[in-house]
Amino acid sequence: MQFTIEVGRYNTEGRYADAARPGEPFPAPWNASPVRRYQTYTVDLPEHAVVLDALIAIREYQDPSLAVRCACRSAICGSCAMWINGHANLACKSKLAAFTKDGKTRVESPPSMPIIRDLVCDMKPFWDKHLAVRPWLENKQPVPPPNQEYRVPNAAMEELIQEVSCISCGACVMDCESFAVNPDFLGPQALAQAYRYVGDPRDAQTKERLGELSKEGGIWDCTHCFECVQQCPKGVAPLDQILKLRKMAVDAGYTHNAGTRHADAFAESVRHSGRLNELTLMPKSTGLFNIVGQLKTLPSAINMARAGKLPPLIHKSIPGVERIRKIFERVGGRFK
Amino acid sequence: MKVAFYPGCVSKGACPELYVSARLIAEPLGLELHELESAPCTGAGVLSEQNRELADALNGLTLAMAEAQGADLMTICSTCQGVLSDHNYHLKRDESRREKANATIADQGFRYEGKATVKHLLWMLFEDIGIDRVAAAIKRKLTGLKIAPFYGCYILRPSEALGLRERPERKTYLNQLIELLGAEAVEYRGATKCCGFPMLTFNRDKALAMGGNHIIEAKEKGADLLVTPCPLCHLNLDGQQPDAARVLKQDIGVPIFHLPQLLGLAFGFEPDQLRLNHHVVSTKGALEKVELKV
Numbered sequence: 001m002q003f004t005i006e007v008g009r010y011n012t013e014g015r016y017a018d019a020a021r022p023g024e025p026f027p028a029p030w031n032a033s034p035v036r037r038y039q040t041y042t043v044d045l046p047e048h049a050v051v052l053d054a055l056i057a058i059r060e061y062q063d064p065s066l067a068v069r070c071a072c073r074s075a076i077c078g079s080c081a082m083w084i085n086g087h088a089n090l091a092c093k094s095k096l097a098a099f100t101k102d103g104k105t106r107v108e109s110p111p112s113m114p115i116i117r118d119l120v121c122d123m124k125p126f127w128d129k130h131l132a133v134r135p136w137l138e139n140k141q142p143v144p145p146p147n148q149e150y151r152v153p154n155a156a157m158e159e160l161i162q163e164v165s166c167i168s169c170g171a172c173v174m175d176c177e178s179f180a181v182n183p184d185f186l187g188p189q190a191l192a193q194a195y196r197y198v199g200d201p202r203d204a205q206t207k208e209r210l211g212e213l214s215k216e217g218g219i220w221d222c223t224h225c226f227e228c229v230q231q232c233p234k235g236v237a238p239l240d241q242i243l244k245l246r247k248m249a250v251d252a253g254y255t256h257n258a259g260t261r262h263a264d265a266f267a268e269s270v271r272h273s274g275r276l277n278e279l280t281l282m283p284k285s286t287g288l289f290n291i292v293g294q295l296k297t298l299p300s301a302i303n304m305a306r307a308g309k310l311p312p313l314i315h316k317s318i319p320g321v322e323r324i325r326k327i328f329e330r331v332g333g334r335f336k
Numbered sequence: 337m338k339v340a341f342y343p344g345c346v347s348k349g350a351c352p353e354l355y356v357s358a359r360l361i362a363e364p365l366g367l368e369l370h371e372l373e374s375a376p377c378t379g380a381g382v383l384s385e386q387n388r389e390l391a392d393a394l395n396g397l398t399l400a401m402a403e404a405q406g407a408d409l410m411t412i413c414s415t416c417q418g419v420l421s422d423h424n425y426h427l428k429r430d431e432s433r434r435e436k437a438n439a440t441i442a443d444q445g446f447r448y449e450g451k452a453t454v455k456h457l458l459w460m461l462f463e464d465i466g467i468d469r470v471a472a473a474i475k476r477k478l479t480g481l482k483i484a485p486f487y488g489c490y491i492l493r494p495s496e497a498l499g500l501r502e503r504p505e506r507k508t509y510l511n512q513l514i515e516l517l518g519a520e521a522v523e524y525r526g527a528t529k530c531c532g533f534p535m536l537t538f539n540r541d542k543a544l545a546m547g548g549n550h551i552i553e554a555k556e557k558g559a560d561l562l563v564t565p566c567p568l569c570h571l572n573l574d575g576q577q578p579d580a581a582r583v584l585k586q587d588i589g590v591p592i593f594h595l596p597q598l599l600g601l602a603f604g605f606e607p608d609q610l611r612l613n614h615h616v617v618s619t620k621g622a623l624e625k626v627e628l629k630v
Contacts, residue, residue, distance in 0.1 A: 180546075181545045224381060278345070300576050323444045330393075
């Protein structure tokens, strides 16, 4: 079967094949790496072939100058994550037939990462974040003697299977919306790994870790867009882990942040009236004594008021709100 | 067609134009709206992340109310859709979660059997009302307008709970609709990206940059306006647009329409009926292209 592959090429020396046509710059925030050229190849492969088969065929038989990073070809090593039709995927796991759109498949290095050459991006930002969450166990004392195992309940480790499945391919980070505008954000992979250690009963640093993760660039800087859940080839669902960390951090007492204030103000409003009171949510989340923060939101509030978009000043409860209050009394936990 | 209408808090708060226009377009679409007036807020994901049991009970209650009406639940907010879809997905499959939620709401006289269907208006147009009926209601073609669809996150992701595996075409409804109304759909990367709203209170400048960048991209591709099925996207993209322009040091000035407002225009309603004169970013330029005034 004939497949047409459009490969994003980039070469610091500026040498490109004549057939490589210049591309457009990527729009912000997806413009961290430079403009590339696109070169089109045609390969003849069986119907079940994956994108990586095509790239290897091109490199081996058509164009040895093509740089592509891969190793296991079995979705285990995590080397070949790249942008396929505008989203991060493992090239070895993506069927060409499924990724053929308008008669072709476009493959390129993710533009929110620095690029080295062609399909090879620089993973340094990824590894820096990964290391920043101290991805190792800080053992609880006393550690078992050398001839014994560290025993933990099965259920505790089952809880971590998802996170342990991470192959560090970086697909989640390559499509992360927060990371694209905020290079200080730890990102989905590092945070999912952080949960892997926070959730491990053998670790002695749970509270300290949660404190670190509650700081700027941590769990509250995620925009909750689900791109990481969608792109992860191993089902790690990083956002789910970030949300677990948020809850654990709040439960551990790390509540002096906009995230907790937001959740508290939200819950208070729903408990009280059955619905959201937008008028008080924003100022309460910002922090009533955070004068600088309040002033920053003021111009928008004035713009909205002028357009007639202020929520009603008297916040009405939904009919039967007692029902909602009862639910809160029963299962509201800290929102009671 | 009878639907259990769940308007969501924002359409009754900071985006009254959404509620008003959704009510207006119901008639030409043949929708009989039975509003779930005593249904609580979904918790917008905020409550789900901090207390799943609570969110299961609140959303279980809403789903039970829709079930009792014997009609599909219709949302006009992607965030409501996302949260209700997620809880419905789990409450349908996980009996212990469902029973727990039921135990909490039982003495209020409610019980959720796991049979409700939750659909955004955008999906209903294609799957229940039918595109022929929509086409028949058009009185004013929006020819000449270049419209950038802004799907936002929660109507697309996570795709499993939203039923996009069974119905991948849901990813293209907004584009199809724009073309059906006679306008041109602008292709741009930001269409399926995040508006930044969920981060607005935590990291304001980054949240504004996120949304602002997508509008600028659409503008550079020639968009006269953006249309969104989510009022929270609207709050960030319209309500905060002047601030985003300040953060990005760039003029933006692109109006953002709610989905029912766009439909309403095509169905022949006047801009002020649809409250298009109550936006932060003026809709004037876009409306002039179809010879309308605000």
